Amino acid sequence: MRLTAIERPKGLVLHFFYWVSKKQFGKVLVALKVIYARSKPVLFASMKILSTDNKLSLPKQTRILIRYFTSHLNNCAFCANAMRFQAHKAGMDRAQLKEILQFENSERFNEKEKALLAYVRGVTTNKSTTDEIFQNLQRFYSDKEIIEITWVNASENYFNLMAKPMGLESDDLKAKSRQQAEQLQAAMAKG
Numbered sequence: 001m002r003l004t005a006i007e008r009p010k011g012l013v014l015h016f017f018y019w020v021s022k023k024q025f026g027k028v029l030v031a032l033k034v035i036y037a038r039s040k041p042v043l044f045a046s047m048k049i050l051s052t053d054n055k056l057s058l059p060k061q062t063r064i065l066i067r068y069f070t071s072h073l074n075n076c077a078f079c080a081n082a083m084r085f086q087a088h089k090a091g092m093d094r095a096q097l098k099e100i101l102q103f104e105n106s107e108r109f110n111e112k113e114k115a116l117l118a119y120v121r122g123v124t125t126n127k128s129t130t131d132e133i134f135q136n137l138q139r140f141y142s143d144k145e146i147i148e149i150t151w152v153n154a155s156e157n158y159f160n161l162m163a164k165p166m167g168l169e170s171d172d173l174k175a176k177s178r179q180q181a182e183q184l185q186a187a188m189a190k191g
Contacts (some may be wrong), residue, residue: 002167005033013040025085030168031078046162049155056148061090065113066120066149067156069100073124076160081170112140120153 009018014037021028036043053063064087071079087097096108103109103117115136122129137146 001030001034001169002165003034003038005030006037007033009033009037017043025171025173027171027173029082030171031163034166034168035162042162046159049158052155053152056152058145058148058152061087061092062116062149063152064090064092065100066116066152067159068097069103069117069120070124070153070156071160072101073121074157074160074164076164076168077170078163078168079156079160081173085173115140116149119149123150123153124157 009015017032017036018028021032032043036046056063064083068080068083068087071083084097088094093108096106099106099108100117103114109117115133118133119129119137122133137149141149
């Protein structure tokens with residue numbers, strides 16, 4: 001880490017976010033302690049980005065798959081770990097996630113997922129893609145979905161570009177059992 005984590009934040013807003021993080025993840029995320037504790041405008045902008053995800057028509061698992069893959073392509077250990085945690089909570093196939101970097105040769109990915117990941121890889125690594133990859137993506141996704149895929153990928157690149165330069169490493173989040181995660185979500189929804 002290039003900056004010291006702020007363990008005792010100033011102000012009620014940050015105390016609230018630390019508390020929520022501890023409830024949701026079992027710890028205060030390092031990104032919160034290093035980045036967001038230093039800039040509330042950046043915190044609120046990032047929260048707005050994440051809340052936008054919930055308004056998209058793409059299924060949650062597709063959004064997580066995009067974010068997880070993008071994090072790996074950018075070698076962002078913090079973000080990849082956070083997405084692996086989210087993937088487990090969403091009941092996604094762990095074996096599939098382990099093979100994501102070799103998706104083209106994996107039987108765990110269908111043609112639709114392969115088209116998606118090829119597009120995400122091109123956009124992440126080259127900031128564009130070929131006409132062939134784009135046309136293959138159009139076989140499976142509507143114009144609206146392609147815009148949303150591009151948005152999720154772009155916003156994950158943003159998060160990676162916040163975490164990597166600050167030297168954030170994995171928070172080593174360990175997903176609880178699905179039942180424990182559901183109980184935690186229900187408790188947070190109530191109160």
